[in-house]
Amino acid sequence: SQQGEEDPQALSIQEGENATMNCSYKTSINNLQWYRQNSGRGLVHLILIRSNEREKHSGRLRVTLDTSKKSSSLLITASRAADTASYFCATDELGGGGADGLTFGKGTHLIIQP
Amino acid sequence: DAGVIQSPRHEVTEMGQEVTLRCKPISGHNSLFWYRQTMMRGLELLIYFNNNVPIDDSGMPEDRFSAKMPNASFSTLKIQPSEPRDSAVYFCASSFRDGANVLTFGAGSRLTVL
Numbered sequence: 001s002q003q004g005e006e007d008p009q010a011l012s013i014q015e016g017e018n019a020t021m022n023c024s025y026k027t028s029i030n031n032l033q034w035y036r037q038n039s040g041r042g043l044v045h046l047i048l049i050r051s052n053e054r055e056k057h058s059g060r061l062r063v064t065l066d067t068s069k070k071s072s073s074l075l076i077t078a079s080r081a082a083d084t085a086s087y088f089c090a091t092d093e094l095g096g097g098g099a100d101g102l103t104f105g106k107g108t109h110l111i112i113q114p
Numbered sequence: 115d116a117g118v119i120q121s122p123r124h125e126v127t128e129m130g131q132e133v134t135l136r137c138k139p140i141s142g143h144n145s146l147f148w149y150r151q152t153m154m155r156g157l158e159l160l161i162y163f164n165n166n167v168p169i170d171d172s173g174m175p176e177d178r179f180s181a182k183m184p185n186a187s188f189s190t191l192k193i194q195p196s197e198p199r200d201s202a203v204y205f206c207a208s209s210f211r212d213g214a215n216v217l218t219f220g221a222g223s224r225l226t227v228l
Contacts, residue, residue: 031214042118042205042219043157088157092215100170101147101159102217 005105006089012111019076021108023089024069030092032065033102034074037086046087047074051094079112086110118220120206126226132194135223138187139208147217148181148191149205157205163189164211196227 007022025032031050035043049056049065049072056063062075076083086109090102119138127133139146147162161171163183171181178197183189193200203224207217 033216035217035219042221043207043217045216045218048214048216090217100215101149101162101173102215103159104149104157106156 006087006108008108009106010109010111012113013079014113015079015081017079019079019083019110021074021087021110023072023074023105025089025091026070027091028094030094032072033090033092034063035088035090037088037107043088081112081114084110084112118206118208118218120220120223122223123221124224126228127196128228129197130195132192133196133225135191135204135225137189137191137206137220139189139206140218141187143208143210143218145209145211146183146189147207147209148189149207151203151205151222160191198227201225201227
């Protein structure tokens with residue numbers, strides 16, 4: 001079953017604008033991660049935020065986590081055409097007791113118009 | 115490191131045939147995961163291994179699916195007999211369980227069953 005659910009399913013913006021994607025999940029987590037997938041390729045890890053963190057930055061990426069609402073957001077600032085891809089949130093559920101698989105949402109398809 | 119290596123990249127087969135997908139994880143990673151991606155269901159975790167031992171295969175859809183990891187550098191996912199509804203992209207991913215669970219994905223194997 002899908003844990004994370006991204007919103008919106010698709011987003012189209014102009015180059016240079018900021019893009020915000022949201023993710024909701026259902027269970028308690030160790031951490032939440034965001035991945036990017038370019039068309040026809042595998043997923044690439046972008047950023048991880050632990051359950052005791054509220055905000056994290058990496059370059060043009062900003063991630064927030066609200067464990068009380070079981071939600072996260074990914075902000076990409078000053079978007080570029082190369083940011084066009086699908087973005088997935090993934091949760092590492094609490095109490096796994098080992099390397100459990102991450103549970104992925106269905107993703108947000110982001111299109112950056114040049 | 116060449117990353118997670120999957121083969122074949124593309125496979126077209128007829129219903130009833132046996133399909134074997136292969137994966138070489140990143141050297142030193144101790145967890146390996148098989149995911150399936152379709153438009154309808156998104157990314158589904160099929161099975162994962164810790165230290166070459168299968169831990170949870172509850173995501174394997176049917177007995178037609180089997181997976182093995184005979185050593186730390188090789189895993190196979192087998193479908194026998196294949197059916198059209200098995201058509202999907204199959205991803206292998208590996209990780210080093212060190213408190214986080216960041217996955218490195220292969221490029222995927224696109225399977226089409228006619």
